[in-house]
Amino acid sequence: MFQSFDATSDPAQGPGRLAALRDVMAAAGVDGFLVPRADRYQGEYVAACDERLAWLTGFTGSAGFAAVLADVAGVFIDGRYRVQVRDQVANVFTPVHWPQTSLAHWLIKQLSQGGVVAYDPWLHTVDEVAALTKDVAAAGISLRAVQNMVDQIWSDRPARPSAPFFAQPLELTGEAHADKRARLTKDVSDGAFVITLPDSIAWLLNIRGADIARNPVPQAFAILAADGHVDLFAPAAKVADLGDHLGPDVTVRDDFDAAIAALSGPVRIDPKSCPQAVRDLITAEVTEAQDPCILPKARKTEVEIAGSRAAHLRDGAAMVRFLAWLDAEAPKGQLTEIAVTQALEGFRRETNALRDISFETICGAGAHGAIVHYRVTRGTDAPVKSGELLLVDSGGQYVDGTTDITRTVIIGTPSGEHCDRYTRVLQGMIAISRAQFPRGLAGQHLDALARYPLWTAGLDFDHGTGHGVGSYLSVHEGPQGISHRNTTPLEPGMILSNEPGYYREGAYGIRIENLIVTVQAPEGPDKRDMLAFETLTHVPLDRRLIDTGLLSRTERDWIDAYHAATVRLIAPLVEGAARDWLLAACAPLEAATPFP
The missing domain is CATH 3.40.350.10 (Creatinase/prolidase N-terminal domain)
Known part of the structure; x- marks a missing residue:
């Protein structure tokens, strides 16, 4: 039920599997075959039997695809996975930055006139096939629907899921x-x-x-x-x-x-x-x-929103127990990423309400934090060291709601750069949290609010600011989102993540994430129809990483109000050392007493 730390793919198998797939392609008389990370249901996540991309290439990210030709095999990944893909795929596969390089452009460059590219029609949508067919037609390249060619060489493919509804x-x-x-x-x-x-x-x-x-x-x-x-x-x-x-x-x-x-x-x-x-x-x-x-x-009912609030309080209490434990144990120098992940899942299980985690926990110490969707395995398990940042992105599935939260904490003493970058990310998160905007605007209109504090320092991040979240359903839910690409107007009841970040490759990663729900804003003097966000997540921020000199008075007040609300809501749910830690962690920013 809970997270496994064994590698889910074996990059060493890549060359042999690629050669076998090319043999099948040659026998069928085609010049290429497309391998998406998809199943016939077109959900974001797939069952083990449908992990064709990971099985073939070694790449285990949650988005991407491969295009296999006779003499080159491209693995297309977006900005979240550019570090991860280099570590996971064998050198017979070539990482391709997508969407900067489109599949059509790449195929036209690689194939000669009259090339035939095969695909499994169950794994590609109508829009995908129509767009690709149109884009490559001028180069004389055609698409051909076939039975899945990876399945023909995957002899030990797992069985289909059979769990009851x-x-x-x-x-x-x-x-x-x-x-x-x-x-x-x-x-x-x-x-x-x-x-x-x-x-x-x-x-x-x-x-x-x-x-x-x-x-x-x-x-x-x-x-x-x-x-x-x-x-x-x-x-x-x-x-x-x-x-x-x-x-x-x-x-x-x-x-x-x-x-x-x-x-x-x-x-x-x-x-x-x-x-x-x-x-x-x-x-x-x-x-x-x-x-x-x-x-x-996407427009949650009042019952679903109430359930999400309850789930977030339960989950918030588990997170506070975890963070209090982490602050006590990390200085001893014995923790690793796996130990941290196991402890966090244990605190969630102790709620006696957890049905599952909502995605594979991302626990990145030091340089691993810069891998946006890093997943620790026994082969990559890194120690949690003093002077380094630890990024933990996790969530729970409860029958009344789905949670998703990221906290970045310092182990020991932070550097000035750590504090500067953390504070700029926090300022972006606050800007989204405080936003009021006219009804009819979409996430693309708000995305810049989260990035502006980083932009002023010449910095940015390569993922969206927020995704939709389901009600005891998928942790990534459309069509709502906060990114420059999302054009869906936000409406009351839509739950989203609010998660700006900053990543310095080879050094550290920072992400701060709360879930928010779109609500009607209080009526203003012009009586305009305005929307706003209610924050669902209540877990302390790491005050040790906040450079108060960068904050406006309004931002300071928001942080103090957020921490005061966190104490009011979470303190009754925890006790002992965890409660003491919570009270110290949520002290006003200008208080002299540091928390443990």
């Missing part, structure tokens, strides 16, 4: 699935909508699953009809524990391909998430629209 009760969702289905029928006035995202199906039917580690989603497909009826496509054994939860208007089936082919039009699909293979099965008229569950799922 279970119900998420009304007291935790705030809306019965019958009401959700009825509400969505306005988007399906005739015909049917094919829903392929597991978290959409989980939300729509108020069910959860255990098919993907850390993400309680059920792997299934669904067809929503205009009358609100749903056909749910999953093995009967996986729904056996649901009892009468689904009711008479949800039919469980296991003949998805045939059912899709038999649909009469219009059939709606979301081209951003629907696999090309599903589109190819449809014989009726097809129209494209956004998955009807996406926005309603």
